[in-house]
Amino acid sequence: MVVQLNGEDHVLDLEKAARAKGGRLPFANTMIAFIDEGRRALDFGYEIAEWAKREPNPGWFTRLDAVQWMIPVEPGTFLCAGRNFGRHRDESLRFWTKQGVNSVHFEFPTGFIQLPHTLVPHGATVACPEGVKEFDYEVEVAAVIGKKIERVSEKNALDAVFGYTVFNDLSAREWQRKEMQNQMILVGKNFPGFGPVGPYILTADEVPDPSALTLDLKVNGETRQHESCSDMIFSFPQLISFWSRVGLAPGDLIASGTPEGVAMHRKPDPFAFYLKPGDMVHASVEQIGVLETRIA
Known part of the structure; x- marks a missing residue:
């Protein structure tokens, strides 16, 4: 998930942030699983993102220029x-x-x-x-x-x-x-x-x-x-x-x-x-x- 931190876009590792918050992902750690969860996954992501921005940690934020890009989803069709x-x-x-x-x-x-x-x-x-x-x-x-x-x-x-x-x-x-x-x-x-x-x-x-x-x-x-x-x-x-x-x-x-x-x-x-x-x-x-x- 991409979030703004100090005016710059960063990629947030939802799994790491969720564990740091004391929880875990309520779905498998794949993009297909996230998509399949729909609104529930989005709301969870937004909640974790807001928490993570208040407690920024380089362990779960990565600057865009340091990201190793992957395709955003692996489609079946x-x-x-x-x-x-x-x-x-x-x-x-x-x-x-x-x-x-x-x-x-x-x-x-x-x-x-x-x-x-x-x-x-x-x-x-x-x-x-x-x-x-x-x-x-x-x-x-x-x-x-x-x-x-x-x-x-x-x-x-x-x-x-x-x-x-x-x-x-x-x-x-x-x-x-x-x-x-x-x-x-x-x-x-x-x-x-x-x-x-x-x-x-x-x-x-x-x-x-x-x-x-x-x-x-x-x-x-x-x-x-x-x-x-x-x-x-x-x-x-x-x-x-x-x-x-x-x-x-x-x-x-x-x-x-x-x-x-x-x-x-x-x-x-x-x-x-x-x-x-x-x-x-x-x-x-x-x-x-x-x-x-x-x-x-």
Whole structure:
């Protein structure tokens, strides 16, 4: 849990602080268990944080610059929306029509599976896969599911969200293009390290309207993407409701899709914008934070 101490953000070790206070965690010491406990875990965390701030001890506080970052949660399922921002849909359809892919519909959300073992934390270095020349970025916001759901209504979908985090959907476009010619996509999105996620989870009680969040992505300080989630075609309630047909569990992730500005649709030369070794990528979502990834 991140708390402010003397005007600076620190990470609080809840387990250490709870023991120092004379108690213990009322749940297993994992993020999935914390999420599954829902409001009870949050209230416990807030209580311990307030106590710890009154009795600061370096044993349970760590400065952010000394933290070894991990992915914020280990999802069992990670579902990613495709072509889900209006302007990105338009630029994408123009491209794929030229490739002979014309059978596209928007009757319901479609997307792909991000394999959980591809996820890497804030500050990670991701290697460009051997032979890949079209290495692309996609800033997204991912909803963290907070409870077990199946066939939840759109009206109640956001009640199942624990919080939100930042996701950079790295992509090997030449692989993706070949796969999509066969109406499939897997490898082009799932090379090792292709899922930077984090650094934090912002709890849902601090995000009354996820459609108001703003996404931004910079490469070496240059803005490549900047858009509001209000441009989403299918909102988070719609995505969660539709995909809950397959069943979702605490810690699962649902990604928003990305706005316009990806390298593959840049003109006149996309290759001037694809990621290269040495590049520094900053993907951010308003209120949540900045996810930093170095390309090797």
